[in-house]
Amino acid sequence: DDVTRTSVTAGRDIATARRVARRCARQAGLSAPDRTAVVAAVSEVARNILRFADIGEIEVALLTAPRPGVRVTARDAGPGIPDVRRACAHGG
Numbered sequence: 179d180d181v182t183r184t185s186v187t188a189g190r191d192i193a194t195a196r197r198v199a200r201r202c203a204r205q206a207g208l209s210a211p212d213r214t215a216v217v218a219a220v221s222e223v224a225r226n227i228l229r230f231a232d233i234g235e236i237e238v239a240l241l242t243a244p245r246p247g248v249r250v251t252a253r254d255a256g257p258g259i260p261d262v263r264r265a266c267a268h269g270g
Contacts, residue, residue, distance in 0.1 A: 180240040181237060181238070182202070183235055184236050184237075186224050186236055188228075191224065191228075192221055192224040195221070196217050198220075199219075199248070200213060200216075200217050206246040206247050208247075208248065220238065220250055223250070223252040227256070236251070236252050
């Protein structure tokens, strides 16, 4: 699998992570709406890293098996979500 890592430490890194996600989604053959969804998700995750953790990394992998796709992994050392159950509840 083709993997690209982007350090997220400043606002400009959001654009870099979005470009990487768009390229991988296109290479995977995702539809235009699915490409848009992947790029939007990466953008949101990168913004959250900056907002809540200050520094982190986004890894975008172009998958070939068992079928073409994209895997996005975000890592940071932020404080986390204190009450995950509440955060996942409707209106949380």
